Amino acid sequence: xxxxxxxxxxxxxxxxxxxxxxxxxxxxxxxxxxxxxxxxxxxxxxxxxxxxxxxxxxxxxxxxxxxxxxxxxxxxxxxxxxxxxxxxxxxxxxxxxxxxxxxxxxxxxxxxxxxxxxxxxxxxxxxxxxxxxxxxxxxxxxxxxxxxxxxxxxxxxxxxxxxxxxxxxxxxxxxxxxxxxxxxxxxxxxxxxxxxxxxxxxxxxxxxxxxxxxxxxxxxxxxxxxxxxxxxxxxxxxxxxxxxxxxxxxxxxxxxxxxxxxxxxxxxxxxxxxxxxxxxxxxxxxxxxxxxxxxxxxxxxxxxxxxxxxxxxxxxxxxxxxxxxxxxxxxxxxxxxxxxxxxxxxxxxxxx
Amino acid sequence: xxxxxxxxxxxxxxxxxxxxxxxxxxxxxxxxxxxxxxxxxxxxxxxxxxxxxxxxxxxxxxxxxxxxxxxxxxxxxxxxxxxxxxxxxxxxxxxxxxxxxxxxxxxxxxxxxxxxxxxxxxxxxxxxxxxxxxx
Numbered sequence: 288x289x290x291x292x293x294x295x296x297x298x299x300x301x302x303x304x305x306x307x308x309x310x311x312x313x314x315x316x317x318x319x320x321x322x323x324x325x326x327x328x329x330x331x332x333x334x335x336x337x338x339x340x341x342x343x344x345x346x347x348x349x350x351x352x353x354x355x356x357x358x359x360x361x362x363x364x365x366x367x368x369x370x371x372x373x374x375x376x377x378x379x380x381x382x383x384x385x386x387x388x389x390x391x392x393x394x395x396x397x398x399x400x401x402x403x404x405x406x407x408x409x410x411x412x413x414x415x416x417x418x419x420x421x422x423x424x425x426x427x428x429x430x431x432x433x434x435x436x437x438x439x440x441x442x443x444x445x446x447x448x449x450x451x452x453x454x455x456x457x458x459x460x461x462x463x464x465x466x467x468x469x470x471x472x473x474x475x476x477x478x479x480x481x482x483x484x485x486x487x488x489x490x491x492x493x494x495x496x497x498x499x500x501x502x503x504x505x506x507x508x509x510x511x512x513x514x515x516x517x518x519x520x521x522x523x524x525x526x527x528x529x530x531x532x533x534x535x536x537x538x539x540x541x542x543x544x545x546x547x548x549x550x551x552x553x554x555x556x557x558x559x560x561x562x563x564x565x566x567x568x569x570x571x572x573x574x575x576x577x578x579x580x581x582x583x584x585x586x587x588x589x590x591x592x593x594x595x596x597x598x599x600x601x602x603x604x605x606x607x608x609x610x611x612x613x614x615x616x617x618x619x620x621x622x623x624x625x626x627x628x629x630x631x632x633x634x635x636x637x638x639x
Numbered sequence: 640x641x642x643x644x645x646x647x648x649x650x651x652x653x654x655x656x657x658x659x660x661x662x663x664x665x666x667x668x669x670x671x672x673x674x675x676x677x678x679x680x681x682x683x684x685x686x687x688x689x690x691x692x693x694x695x696x697x698x699x700x701x702x703x704x705x706x707x708x709x710x711x712x713x714x715x716x717x718x719x720x721x722x723x724x725x726x727x728x729x730x731x732x733x734x735x736x737x738x739x740x741x742x743x744x745x746x747x748x749x750x751x752x753x754x755x756x757x758x759x760x761x762x763x764x765x766x767x768x769x770x771x772x773x774x
Binding site: 340372374473475476478479480482483485495498499501502568572573574577 | 674675677678707708709710711713715716718731733734735736737738743744
């Protein structure tokens with residue numbers, strides 16, 4: 288395959304050339320298994336960690352890049368982990384259920400539900416805190432959450448933690464879900480729906496709030512940073528086989544995710560570097576200006592530094608999920624969380 | 640006889656001549672009413688779900704939003720009437736979130752410049768056929 292346009296113009300194709308190439312290929316084919324096996328033995332292939340291109344998942348690409356940069360240094364496992372981009376939670380869930388991937392960032396209530404269905408998965412770390420917003424049109428009269436009574440609000444799905452945020456806000460204002468009209472909609476459609484006045488507001492994770500805010504026609508009415516500061520939605524989840532078969536790798540994954548979180552919250556320079564990394568085609572494949580907007584407006588719109596796993600917070604999330612009807616019954620904390628990796632964290636340096 | 644000669648010359652040119660296009664932009668327009676159709680449950684893709692570009696020839700995707708609402712692409716938010724230009728530098732397969740598609744996804748495949756001979760002839764024929772269909 289020629290990637291250089293000019294070089295293709297100088298190639299002379301002929302039957303003789305094809306015969307020569309064919310001969311070379313047929314001579315090389317018997318040796319291929321030897322070549323393949325020798326290279327396979329050199330290093331184990333990295334595990335794929337599923338994630339979505341959303342700022343709640345930002346610690347994952349940073350951890351993957353930092354780990355890749357550290358391979359070869361003393362005390363660092365040769366086997367790495369790579370960010371595997373998915374387009375929606377149902378695909379991540381399916382891949383994790385079937386074992387197509389061994390690890391992923393997942394919505395915490397979905398993991399609880401999977402554990403309840405005896406799918407062998409465990410939450411081993413948080414991925415972030417905060418990062419959900421309720422957006423309204425800039426020119427709307429809504430100034431406080433209670434102003435949304437009787438209005439049409441879009442949410443990603445009734446299983447999304449954003450919906451729990453909305454319910455929490457309703458409860459705080461002594462309102463019920465019947466006081467608003469809820470419509471389910473894919474987050475990328477929300478900015479257009481708000482612009483077209485098909486909805487009066489939307490509740491979702493970033494960067495879909497920032498995209499409309501940056502365009503000038505939307506503003507946040509409520510943000511988790513103000514209303515539910517310890518909000519969690521995306522958590523690092525691994526299949527139990529991986530824990531049993533490769534505990535050191537899971538530990539290293541947790542070490543790097545936690546280190547990525549501390550690094551992201553260490554200052555504007557780290558966040559700017561993170562924007563450059565995450566915007567790349569291999570990762571989020573997004574407009575760096577939108578990601579930068581999320582990182583800066585305000586700086587704690589999404590936070591990453593406090594990734595402690597606190598039982599009471601998961602209990603609250605479960606209670607809210609049960610009330611919302613997305614989880615049928617309480618699930619024992621030990622059934623879906625493995626705290627041992629966070630307890631055994633070894634600090635790693637992020638040098639990017 | 641002259642006609643056969645001219646046809647042979649055309650085929651030879653198509654197979655051998657370097658590919659140079661007036662612009663490297665490959666324009667795709669999101670027509671007015673796209674969002675309304677999608678919200679009404681219309682599953683028909685207005686843009687192709689898969690866009691093929693050729694490195695060194697037409698390797699800049701140019702999206703023009705003619706709809707009355709913003710459209711998200713990747714997720715750059717393209718306001719009504721705005722255009723978004725995205726150059727591709729390497730042969731690759733790229734997945735983008737795109738609100739102009741029923742699936743919410745668009746794939747951009749960047750192919751290598753076709754080699755001299757049959758691949759180049761086929762490339763030109765396919766491009767001519769596509770242009771004939773769209774007019």
